[in-house]
Every structure is written in structure tokens, then in C-alpha cells.
Amino acid sequence: MKAIFAKGLLNAAISILGASLIIFVISRLSGDPVSLMLPMEAPQSAIDALKQELGLDRPLWEQYFIFLWKALQGDFGQSYRWQMPALALVFERLPATIYLATAAFAFSLVLAIPLGVLSAVYRGSWIDQIGRIIAMLGQAVPSFWVGLILILVFAVGLQWLPAFGADGVQHVILPAIALGWYPVAAQTRIIRSGMLEVLDSDYIRMGRSVGTPERLLVWKYAFRNALLPLVTIMGVYFASMLSGAFVVETVFAWPGLGRTVVEAVFSRDYPVVQAGVLVTSILFVLSNFLVDLSYSIIDPRIRL
Amino acid sequence: MSATPLLQVENLQTHLHLRRGVVKAVDGISFEVNEGETLGIVGESGSGKTMTCLSILQLLPIHGGGKIAGSVRLDGEELLQLGEEEMARRVRGPKVAMISQDPMTSLNPVFTVGDQVSRPFLYHKLVKTVRDAMVAAAAGLRRVRIPSPERRLKSYPHQFSGGMRQRVVTAMAIACSPRLLIADEPTTALDVTIQVQIMSLLRSIQNDSKVGIILITHDLSIVAGLCHRIAVMYAGRIIETGKVRDIYRNAQHPYTQALLDAIPHLGRKRRRLAAIPGQPPNLMDLPNGCRFAPRCPRRMAVCDEYPPATDVGGGHTVNCWLAAKQ
Amino acid sequence: MSVTSAPTPVTAADAPLPFFVRFRLKGAPWIPILILVLVLIAAVGGEGLTPHDPNGLNLGAAFKPPFWQAAGTYDYLLGTDNLGRDVLSRIIAGARVSAIVALYAIAFSGAIGTMLGIIAGYFGGIIDTTIIRIAEIKMAIPGLALALIFSATMDPGLSTVVIVIVLTYWTWYCRIIRSEVLSLRERDYVSFAKVAGCGSITIFFRHLLPNIFNTLLVLMTLQVGQVIIFEASLSFLGLGIQAPDTSWGLMLSDARQYITYAWWGITMPGIAIMLTCLSSNLVGDWLRDLLDPKRRQL
Ligand SMILES: Nc1ncnc2c1ncn2[C@@H]1O[C@H](COP(=O)(O)OP(=O)(O)O)[C@@H](O)[C@H]1O
Numbered sequence: 001m002k003a004i005f006a007k008g009l010l011n012a013a014i015s016i017l018g019a020s021l022i023i024f025v026i027s028r029l030s031g032d033p034v035s036l037m038l039p040m041e042a043p044q045s046a047i048d049a050l051k052q053e054l055g056l057d058r059p060l061w062e063q064y065f066i067f068l069w070k071a072l073q074g075d076f077g078q079s080y081r082w083q084m085p086a087l088a089l090v091f092e093r094l095p096a097t098i099y100l101a102t103a104a105f106a107f108s109l110v111l112a113i114p115l116g117v118l119s120a121v122y123r124g125s126w127i128d129q130i131g132r133i134i135a136m137l138g139q140a141v142p143s144f145w146v147g148l149i150l151i152l153v154f155a156v157g158l159q160w161l162p163a164f165g166a167d168g169v170q171h172v173i174l175p176a177i178a179l180g181w182y183p184v185a186a187q188t189r190i191i192r193s194g195m196l197e198v199l200d201s202d203y204i205r206m207g208r209s210v211g212t213p214e215r216l217l218v219w220k221y222a223f224r225n226a227l228l229p230l231v232t233i234m235g236v237y238f239a240s241m242l243s244g245a246f247v248v249e250t251v252f253a254w255p256g257l258g259r260t261v262v263e264a265v266f267s268r269d270y271p272v273v274q275a276g277v278l279v280t281s282i283l284f285v286l287s288n289f290l291v292d293l294s295y296s297i298i299d300p301r302i303r304l
Numbered sequence: 305m306s307a308t309p310l311l312q313v314e315n316l317q318t319h320l321h322l323r324r325g326v327v328k329a330v331d332g333i334s335f336e337v338n339e340g341e342t343l344g345i346v347g348e349s350g351s352g353k354t355m356t357c358l359s360i361l362q363l364l365p366i367h368g369g370g371k372i373a374g375s376v377r378l379d380g381e382e383l384l385q386l387g388e389e390e391m392a393r394r395v396r397g398p399k400v401a402m403i404s405q406d407p408m409t410s411l412n413p414v415f416t417v418g419d420q421v422s423r424p425f426l427y428h429k430l431v432k433t434v435r436d437a438m439v440a441a442a443a444g445l446r447r448v449r450i451p452s453p454e455r456r457l458k459s460y461p462h463q464f465s466g467g468m469r470q471r472v473v474t475a476m477a478i479a480c481s482p483r484l485l486i487a488d489e490p491t492t493a494l495d496v497t498i499q500v501q502i503m504s505l506l507r508s509i510q511n512d513s514k515v516g517i518i519l520i521t522h523d524l525s526i527v528a529g530l531c532h533r534i535a536v537m538y539a540g541r542i543i544e545t546g547k548v549r550d551i552y553r554n555a556q557h558p559y560t561q562a563l564l565d566a567i568p569h570l571g572r573k574r575r576r577l578a579a580i581p582g583q584p585p586n587l588m589d590l591p592n593g594c595r596f597a598p599r600c601p602r603r604m605a606v607c608d609e610y611p612p613a614t615d616v617g618g619g620h621t622v623n624c625w626l627a628a629k630q
Numbered sequence: 631m632s633v634t635s636a637p638t639p640v641t642a643a644d645a646p647l648p649f650f651v652r653f654r655l656k657g658a659p660w661i662p663i664l665i666l667v668l669v670l671i672a673a674v675g676g677e678g679l680t681p682h683d684p685n686g687l688n689l690g691a692a693f694k695p696p697f698w699q700a701a702g703t704y705d706y707l708l709g710t711d712n713l714g715r716d717v718l719s720r721i722i723a724g725a726r727v728s729a730i731v732a733l734y735a736i737a738f739s740g741a742i743g744t745m746l747g748i749i750a751g752y753f754g755g756i757i758d759t760t761i762i763r764i765a766e767i768k769m770a771i772p773g774l775a776l777a778l779i780f781s782a783t784m785d786p787g788l789s790t791v792v793i794v795i796v797l798t799y800w801t802w803y804c805r806i807i808r809s810e811v812l813s814l815r816e817r818d819y820v821s822f823a824k825v826a827g828c829g830s831i832t833i834f835f836r837h838l839l840p841n842i843f844n845t846l847l848v849l850m851t852l853q854v855g856q857v858i859i860f861e862a863s864l865s866f867l868g869l870g871i872q873a874p875d876t877s878w879g880l881m882l883s884d885a886r887q888y889i890t891y892a893w894w895g896i897t898m899p900g901i902a903i904m905l906t907c908l909s910s911n912l913v914g915d916w917l918r919d920l921l922d923p924k925r926r927q928l
């Protein structure tokens with residue numbers, strides 16, 4: 001267990017370092033990082049100060065260590081638009097995104113788990129067909145379009161739910177569905193094929209042969225085994241939520257990190273973009289790491 | 305011997321309807337098992353032994369498209385007419401239980417042994433609380449001679465050796481004192497010394513409880529000590545059946561004789577482990593006549609017709625023209 | 631499975647047959663193939679096929695609904711947008727952008743990913759470790775986040791979109807092809823070729839490439855849908871295709887502003903995206919089943 005933890009942590013650290021390197025390299029691609037990070041009307045004195053600060057007269061690798069050193073101290077520069085440190089802005093917006101991603105993730109699981117299990121148990125039935133259709137459609141539409149259609153139907157047409165803002169629970173419903181829609185397909189498929197395999201296993205037959213009620217057999221004994229393959233890639237799905245949040249938050253004007261970064265791209269608020277992307281990557285890596293850990297909790301074979 | 309046998313199987317047919325065709329895995333077999341008796345079912349792998357057991361419990365593989373026909377009566381009650389729910393509630397566990405082939409895969413890897421062994425007591429209302437079920441499970445583990453059972457209840461299957469796992473499976477199977485215990489090649493996957501231990505465990509269980517046992521194997525040498533009667537299966541049918549002594553001393557069917565020849569005898573110079581030349585027939589496309597004929601060293605013209613059952617005395621019957629002619 | 635262990639001759643004879651040899655008409659997903667062909671025709675035909683100029687303003691005809699609604703006309707089958715531009719014409723014009731992006735993005739990410747995958751799998755050791763490590767690091771940044779920071783640095787447009795997609799997807803090919811090569815490397819004819827003294831380059835082109843051809847074909851087909859969605863998302867955010875070019879994502883971005891007046895504005899381009907992606911996914915699945923009998927089971 002300790003070894004798994006240490007190894008995972010090391011891998012996570014390397015990945016995050018690598019991400020920071022990529023972000024740094026991209027910022028130097030344009031050849032003029034100063035004009036990226038300052039507004040057009042910035043005075044010459046500010047430009048000189050920033051040049052000094054970024055160490056642009058030094059070799060590139062030294063510049064990277066300056067960037068890294070400052071990033072470690074939480075210094076990504078100042079957001080000119082919001083008049084506050086970029087990282088502080090990112091952390092201010094982050095909770096809303098995590099709230100949305102969690103709600104979306106919950107939605108996807110609430111839909112995918114029963115659908116996957118029931119499609120396996122009643123293979124070939126109408127519920128299996130519905131699962132198939134949802135899976136096919138889910139992977140063929142962009143999440144922002146799901147969002148737009150949800151707004152069209154439930155906000156504009158039926159007027160049941162608000163299209164914009166974040167004041168209460170009713171505001172999170174539509175964005176969570178839009179964001180959670182995409183992984184439903186893959187999750188349903190994984191649970192279904194996992195269940196099909198497990199339901200045909202020797203130990204489930206053994207359970208049956210001592211009279212275990214079917215309900216327990218499916219939802220307790222088979223389900224936990226079928227969950228393993230899902231858990232291994234849950235990190236990927238949670239990450240796809242963080243990534244999808246950039247678009248869905250823009251559709252629903254959700255005041256989270258995603259929309260903030262997208263807006264920052266347009267207002268050329270580069271420090272915010274850098275900080276936002278790096279923080280998203282860190283979250284992404286950490287969620288994968290946590291999933292690895294939870295995997296070892298569900299599967300006793302890799303505990304110890 | 306009581307009037308009605310414990311288990312009475314008549315003309316059991318289990319056909320698997322696959323996309324490629326119909327596999328006649330079990331094709332019209334009949335046999336009986338009495339209380340306290342052990343019937344050995346012997347045959348090459350693929351001859352339909354496992355399918356026979358699974359048919360009795362109505363637990364065919366879910367993707368198999370299996371259809372069961374014929375009659376399976378337990379204590380006179382027709383099991384094939386019971387629904388799935390009744391089979392689960394009344395039959396599987398308290399009446400019939402099964403130990404399957406591979407102890408490595410027949411325990412659920414993500415639940416503790418305690419959970420798996422204790423729950424049958426609850427399902428069949430033998431105890432009221434989980435705590436009592438755990439106590440009963442510990443007693444069950446002790447009965448199959450697992451050391452320090454209370455502590456082992458909290459372990460997971462992967463923490464047990466193969467032989468120990470087969471004991472756990474056995475404890476699970478006999479938890480509700482079934483009337484009939486089906487052991488499907490319980491030792492095939494285990495070392496020879498462990499094989500002996502499991503066999504003697506089965507014998508002591510039978511001495512304690514008068515349980516009827518069906519012991520399945522492809523190895524005639526291990527049935528001798530435990531079985532009262534033997535049925536030899538070939539390509540979905542029973543081709544010879546009788547008391548152990550009759551089969552060993554007086555096997556009539558060339559296939560049975562070949563199986564016996566394959567046993568390495570102690571003290572006797574081991575005969576060539578006679579792998580019988582040829583392949584068993586394709587169960588989707590069976591010959592009309594004797595199914596062993598294509599491989600039989602003594603085949604005759606008449607073998608193109610299926611041989612009738614011939615009683616050669618003392619309940620020893622054989623489906624072979626050689627016996628029928630005499 | 632053969633009884634004798636005679637060495638297999640050094641040919642690619644063991645390679646699975648390419649799909650066109652075993653092409654079977656029966657069971658092919660004809661409707662999806664037809665849709666993809668239509669999209670291709672639209673992409674190639676371009677302006678010649680559009681009933682109206684996709685950028686032609688006609689404020690008098692703004693917000694015309696599709697033809698089956700009372701206020702609709704056959705002149706504008708799928709209606710018009712806020713500037714009176716014909717939605718159908720713009721969808722046809724957008725098909726061209728989708729096709730171009732898909733073509734370049736798939737060609738480059740496939741080529742780069744496959745090369746690196748083969749190199750990693752074939753040579754193993756430190757080369758393998760390095761390539762896989764780089765792929766893992768890249769995967770630490772979610773696709774759209776990479777796209778955002780890239781777009782913040784470079785000028786948005788078609789080439790930026792292609793570069794971003796290539797940067798995002800090469801790892802996908804790399805990992806799958808690598809594991810394929812790893813398993814191929816163990817097979818007789820590759821090791822025998824090595825023993826027989828074939829150079830790496832020969833082995834590469836004569837033995838590895840033909841064998842991974844099927845996999846590559848399936849991956850590329852399945853990527854079509856993902857590329858289209860990716861491009862649409864970027865264009866929707868305003869970071870992809872820029873006016874006066876048009877794309878389905880850009881149309882959706884425009885239509886979002888008048889969602890309350892014209893439902894067809896956001897519906898029609900979305901359906902175009904959906905049908906195209908659905909079709910390429912179905913064709914990809916079909917190809918995979920056709921070419922890889924092992925996975926046909928369930
Ligand atoms: N899940 C299955 N699907 C298709 N055929 C099967 C399946 N299980 C068993 N069979 C077929 O049924 C026949 C009998 O198998 P089985 O009862 O397992 O034999 P045994 O236990 O004697 O080795 C075999 O020939 C096999 O081909």
C-alpha cells in the first residue's frame with residue numbers, strides 16, 4: 001500500500017512537472033511572452049519590469065526554472081482585467097467548477113450504473129437497446145450542443161429551469177446534465193461488459209448454487225467486481241469533466257474556472273490562462289492518483 | 305435402500321442452442337443417487353459431465369442458450385418444473401449444492417470468506433442475525449478443518465491456498481446441510497496430496513450426514529475409494545454403469561476398458577498411459593450409431609446402429625453390441 | 631498450433647488480410663456510409679452545391695423557419711439565420727471545413743503517433759520509456775486546456791485547430807500501436823526476420839506496417855467523429871475557425887445568441903455534427919468487428 005502510494009505520488013509529481021514544462025514552452029512559442037502577459041496599453045516601465053522578472057535575457061532553461069520557482073510560490077503574475085493575482089482568481093473560481101463537475105459526474109453515474117447493470121442482466125431486451133442508443137448518441141454529440149438543446153427545451157420552451165447563473169440547485173441541473181452526458185456512454189458500456197463477464201463467472205454460479213437471491217447476486221456480489229474496470233478509468237472521466245467544463249460553463253454562463261479561462265483567452269489575460277490550465281492539469285493528475293488509490297481499496301488483491 | 309431414490313434423473317437432455325448450431329452436451333441420460341450413496345460420473349473432458357450437474361441445479365451458462373428437457377426428481381419432486389425463484393429459495397443450498405471445478409475462480413475475490421460462507425445461513429433462514437451467521441460460518445470452516453476459523457473469516461480468498469479455498473467452497477456448499485452434494489472435479493486443479501485430503505473430507509462429511517454425492521472426474525483412479533457406483537459418460541450419454549467393483553473387475557465397454565488401462569497401478573508396471581487414439585465426436589453433428597465406434601478397436605458392422613442397454617447382472621448395464629451379443 | 635516447429639518463412643503471409651480482400655457487402659452499415667459519402671460530396675463540391683451564397687446577407691429574409699413550418703419556404707429548406715443566410719448552404723460550406731480539419735488532423739496525428747508507437751514498441755528500452763513518459767506527461771493536460779493555452783498564444787484559425795488536435799491525439803495512436811507492435815514482436819515471422827538479418831527498416835515496412843494497417847484504419851475512422859466534435863467545440867468558443875469561413879461549431883456559436891427566436895439555428899448544425907459523428911463511429915465499429923474477429927464476441 002505504501003509502495004503504491006509512493007509510486008503514484010512520484011508519477012503524479014513527474015506529470016505535473018511535465019505539464020508545467022509544456023505550458024512554459026507554449027508561452028515562449030510566440031516569441032514575445034511580454035506582449036502576451038501585458039495589456040497592449042501597458043507602459044514601457046511595466047514592460048521592462050516584467051522582462052526583468054521573467055529573466056528574458058537568460059538562457060531558456062533558466063527562464064523555465066524562474067517560471068517554476070515562481071509557480072511553486074503561487075506567483076503566476078497579475079491579472080490585469082481582474083486586478084488581482086492570477087492564482088487567487090483561479091482559486092476563487094475553482095469551487096464552482098468542482099461543484100459542477102461533481103454534480104455532472106454524479107449524474108453520469110446515476111444514469112450509467114443502472115443502465116449498464118440492467119442491460120447486462122436483461123441482455124437483448126428493450127433496456128439494452130436504450131442503453132445502446134444512449135451510448136451511440138452520447139459519443140456523437142458535443143457537450144455544448146447538448147447544453148444548447150437543454151436550454152432550448154427546458155429553459156426557452158418549457159421554462160422549467162433557468163438557463164444561466166448559479167444561484168441555487170436548479171441552476172446546476174442543466175449544466176450538470178450537459179457535462180455528464182458524454183461519459184454516460186462509455187461508463188454504461190464498461191459496466192455492461194463487466195457485468196456480463198462477472199455474471200458468467202464461477203463465483204457467481206457458486207453464489208447461485210447456494211441459493212443467493214438474484215437481487216443480491218447482481219447488485220452486491222457481481223456489481224462490486226464489475227465496478228473495478230470502471231474505477232480504473234474514472235479518473236479519465238472526471239478529467240473529461242474538467243476539460244468539458246471550459247465549454248459547458250461558457251454555454252451556461254457558469255461562474256467557474258472554465259469560463260474564466262476562456263474569457264481570459266479573449267481578454268489576453270495570459271497569467272490567468274497559465275494558472276488556470278496548470279491548476280486544471282494538477283487536478284486532473286490528482287484525480288487519477290486518487291482513483292488508483294481507491295482501486296486498491298475496492299480490490300483486496302492489491303491491498304497490503 | 306429406501307423406496308424412492310434421493311435423486312432420479314430420467315432421459316435428461318441439455319442442448320445448447322448456439323449461433324453455430326445445437327450442441328447436444330447431454331443427450332438423454334438416466335441415473336439415480338440414493339441417500340448416503342456416492343455416484344461417480346467419469347468421462348473425458350467435454351463429455352458433458354459439468355453440463356449434467358449444472359442441469360440438475362438449472363444453472364447453465366447465461367450465454368449458452370441452454371434448454372433442459374427430461375426429468376430430474378429430488379425426493380420425488382420434479383425440479384424441472386420449479387421456477388427460478390423457487391429453485392433459489394428452496395432447492396439450491398438446502399437440497400442440492402455444488403462444489404465446482406476450480407477453487408481459484410469459485411470464490412468472489414472482493415468479498416471476505418466470512419461473508420461468502422455465512423450468507424447461505426441467512427438466505428435459508430437457519431439463523432436470524434449476521435452475527436449468528438458468522439458464528440455458523442466459523443463452525444462450518446472448522447468442519448472442513450480450516451485452522452483458526454474465526455480469524456480466517458475476515459480473510460479474502462486470495463489469502464488462501466488452492467486446497468484451503470476448496471475447503472472454503474466445500475464449507476459454503478454444505479452450509480445448509482444439502483441432501484445432495486455435487487462435486488465437479490473438486491481436485492483436478494490441486495496437488496495429489498491435497499486431492500487425498502479433499503476426498504477424505506468428502507467421505508467424512510458423508511459419514512456425518514448421509515448426504516448423497518455425485519462425484520465427477522475424468523480420472524477413474526480417484527473414484528475407487530469414495531464411490532459406490534460409477535457411470536461412464538461418453539459424448540453426452542452414459543455408456544456403462546454399475547457398482548465400482550463390477551466396473552473395475554468386469555468392464556464391458558471398450559471405452560471403459562481403455563479408461564481403466566490408463567490408470568497407473570501401484571505395484572504393477574505402469575502400462576502405456578493409453579491415450580485413446582482419435583477424438584470424441586463433434587457434439588453438434590453426432591453419428592447415428594454408437595458414438596465411440598469411430599475410435600473403437602473392436603468396432604463391428606452393427607455398431608452403425610445405437611446399442612441397447614444390456615444388463616450384465618447386479619445393476620451393471622452397458623450400451624455396447626459386444627455385451628448385447630452374448 | 632502446428633505440430634512441427636519448422637520456422638515460418640520470412641513473408642508477411644501471416645498478416646491478416648487487408649479489409650478490401652475480405653470486403654463483405656452483407657451487414658455493412660450502408661446508411662452511415664451513405665451519410666459520410668454525402669458529407670464528402672458536400673466538402674468537395676463546396677460552393678457549387680449550395681443553393682445560396684453561404685455568406686450572402688439578406689436581412690429581409692432573416693429568421694425564416696424550415697420549410698415545413700407555416701412561415702417557411704422551399705427556398706430556404708432549413709431556414710435562415712439572424713442575417714438571412716441560408717442554414718442549409720452554411721451547413722454544406724461547413725462540411726468542407728470539417729473535412730479539411732479531419733483530413734489533416736487525422737493524417738498528422740496518425741502518422742506521428744504510429745511512427746512513435748512503432749519505434750517505442752520495436753526498440754523498447756530507454757527509447758520506449760522516453761516516448762511513453764512524454765505521452766503520459768502530455769496526457770496530464772486535458773485536451774481542451776491544451777487547446778486554450780495554445781490559442782491564447784497563437785492566432786486562432788484552421789491551422790491552429792489542426793495543430794492542437796494533432797498534439798492532443800498522437801498519444802492515442804502511439805499507445806495502441808505500441809502495444810500492437812509489442813505483441814507482434816513476439817511472433818515468429820518478425821523474430822525470424824530479425825534472425826535472418828533483415829534490417830530494421832525492412833522489418834518495419836515489410837512486416838510491422840502491413841500488420842498494423844487494420845488497426846490504423848479502424849483508429850482513423852473512429853477519430854473522425856472526435857475531430858469533428860473537437861473542432862466544433864473550439865469554434866464554438868471562438869478559438870477555432872474564424873469568420874468569414876464557416877463551420878458547424880461557429881454556426882452554433884452564432885445561433886446561440888438568438889436561441890429564443892430560432893430553434894432551427896442551433897438544431898440543424900448540431901444534427902449535422904451528430905449524423906456525421908454517429909456515422910463515422912458506426913463505420914469504425916463495423917470495420918473493427920470485420921477486421922478483428924477476436925473482439926467480435928459480445
Ligand atoms: N458455455 C458453453 N458454450 C458452448 N458450449 C459449451 C459451453 N459449455 C460447455 N459446452 C459444450 O458442452 C460440452 C460438454 O461440456 P462439459 O459438460 O463442460 O464437459 P465436461 O465437464 O465433461 O468436461 C462440451 O463439448 C462443450 O463444447
Ligand SMILES: [Mg+2]
Nearest residue numbers: 350353354405
Ligand atoms: Mg467439466
